[in-house]
Amino acid sequence: MSLTGVEAAKRLAAYAAVDRHIGLEHKLIGIGSGSTVPYVVDRIVQQGPKANAGRVFLPTGFQSKELIIKAGLALGDVDQYTRLDVTIDGADEVDSNLNSIKGGGACQLREKVLADMADTWVMVADYRKNSEVLGTNWKQGVPIEVVPFAYAQVLATLTKQGGTPTLRMGKAKAGPVVSDNGNFIIDAVFPKEQMLKPAELLVRIKLITGVVEVGLFTDLAKAAYFGNEDGSVTVRALGGKVEQIASVPDVPAIASA
Numbered sequence: 001m002s003l004t005g006v007e008a009a010k011r012l013a014a015y016a017a018v019d020r021h022i023g024l025e026h027k028l029i030g031i032g033s034g035s036t037v038p039y040v041v042d043r044i045v046q047q048g049p050k051a052n053a054g055r056v057f058l059p060t061g062f063q064s065k066e067l068i069i070k071a072g073l074a075l076g077d078v079d080q081y082t083r084l085d086v087t088i089d090g091a092d093e094v095d096s097n098l099n100s101i102k103g104g105g106a107c108q109l110r111e112k113v114l115a116d117m118a119d120t121w122v123m124v125a126d127y128r129k130n131s132e133v134l135g136t137n138w139k140q141g142v143p144i145e146v147v148p149f150a151y152a153q154v155l156a157t158l159t160k161q162g163g164t165p166t167l168r169m170g171k172a173k174a175g176p177v178v179s180d181n182g183n184f185i186i187d188a189v190f191p192k193e194q195m196l197k198p199a200e201l202l203v204r205i206k207l208i209t210g211v212v213e214v215g216l217f218t219d220l221a222k223a224a225y226f227g228n229e230d231g232s233v234t235v236r237a238l239g240g241k242v243e244q245i246a247s248v249p250d251v252p253a254i255a256s257a
C-alpha cells in the first residue's frame, strides 16, 4: 500500500527494526502498542509461515492482542514466560540517551513488563519522536498509571513535586480513561530541569503511594528506529552511535530463507 508523510515514516521504522532484530532464531516476541506497531506485525507476517512456525507473540494490551490474533500469529500470555527474545514497541518521545516517554495509549504498565522481560527491547517511531530532551516535542506530559481511589492524592503530590498533572479523560466516554488494568491515567508535565534527569524523576514518581507505573522508560532500550520523510531510517543505538539506513527493501530478506 502506498503511504505518505508520517504514516510512511512509521512503516519504515517498523520494517527496519523487524528486519534487524527478528531473525529465524527468535521465538518469543513481545508486541507493543500504538499506531506504529501494526506495521511491525505486517513485517513479521511478511517473513512468511516458515519463519513464524514455532514463534509465540505476547501483547502489551488489548490492541496488540487483537493485532496478533487477526494476523494469525500464535498468542501467548505473560504469565507463561519469564523472558522474551525481543520486544518491539512504539514511543511518544525518545531522547539522545534512549530514554523515552511512553503511555500515550495508556499501556505503559504492560509495555514496561515486556520491555523488562526482553533480551532485546527496541522502539519504533516516526521522525517527530526523535529529540534530545524528553518533553521537547511531547507536550502532554508523563503518563502515570494510578489506582483509582488514590488519584486525587497522587495529583496533589505530583503538584508538590513541581509537576502540572491532569487526570486523563475519555474522548468518546464520560469520565476518566480506564487502562487495560482497570486503573486511571494521570499526565504530568514537569519543568525541563526535571526532564533532563528522567531516571531520577521516574524514581520520585514511582515512590508516590498509589502509583502503579510511570511512562518513563530508562536503561531498557538497545536501539530506537525513526522513519524519516525522505525514506531513510535513523537508528540510535545504545552507547550513542547514530546510523542512517538509506532505504528499506519491500520484502524482508528472511522471507526467501
Ligand SMILES: O=C(CO)[C@H](O)[C@H](O)COP(=O)(O)O
Binding pocket: 032, 033, 034, 035, 036, 037, 089, 090, 091, 092, 101, 102, 103, 104, 105, 106, 107, 108, 111
Ligand atoms: O506507549 C504507547 C502506548 O501506551 C505507544 O507505544 C506510544 O503512544 C506510541 O504510539 P504511536 O506509535 O501511535 O505514536
